[in-house]
Amino acid sequence: MKKCFTLIEIIAVMAIIGIIIAGSAVGLNRSWHNSRIDTCESDLREMTTAFRNYLIDNGNIELDTDEEYETKITETVNTLNKEYMPYEIEIESIGTDKKIVCLKTKIKEDPWNNKYEIRVYTSPETSLSGLAVISSCGPDGKSNSDKYKDEDFGDDIIAVIEPKV
DSSP, X not given: OOOOOOHHHHHHHHHHHHHHHHHHHHHHHHHHHHHHHHHHHHHHHHXXXXXXXXXXXXXXXXXXXXXXXXHHHHHHHHHIIXXXXXXXXXXXXXXXXSSEEEEEEEEEEOTTSOEEEEEEEXXXXXXXXXXXXEEEOTTTTOOOXXXXXXXXXXXXXXXXXXXXX
C-alpha cells in the first residue's frame, strides 16, 4: 500500500507556512519602518550639530525687521551652506511680519521623500527669539508645525535648537 498525503494535510501545511510568512512580513515591515525613523533622526542630529556650531561661532540669528532683513537672511544661509550644514539649504519663505524664516533642504530628502524644514525665529522682540526647529514631515508627508506650540508633533520628527545664552 502506497503512503500519500491527503488534501487536508497539504492544506494544513500550507496554512502553517502562510502564517509564518505573514508573521515575518509584519516583523520586517516594522523593522523597515524603524530603520527609516533612525535614518531621519541621524540626519536631524547632523543638521542640529551643524546649526549649533554656527550659533557658537556667530551667535543667535536675531534680525531687526528692517529693509535689510532679506539680505541678512541670505547672507546667513550662504554662511551656513559654505561652512556648517551637511546638506545645502535654501530660503523657502519669510513670515509677513519678518519674525520667522522657513528654510528647506535643497536636495536632501527625508526617508519619505520630503525636504527637511528649518524654522528660525529671528525677531529679538519675541520669547522665541533665536529658536530653531528642524523637522521632517514623517511618514504621512504633512507638516504639523502649526501645532508644535501645543506639543502636538503628530508623526513629525523634530529637533529643537535652543538659542545660545
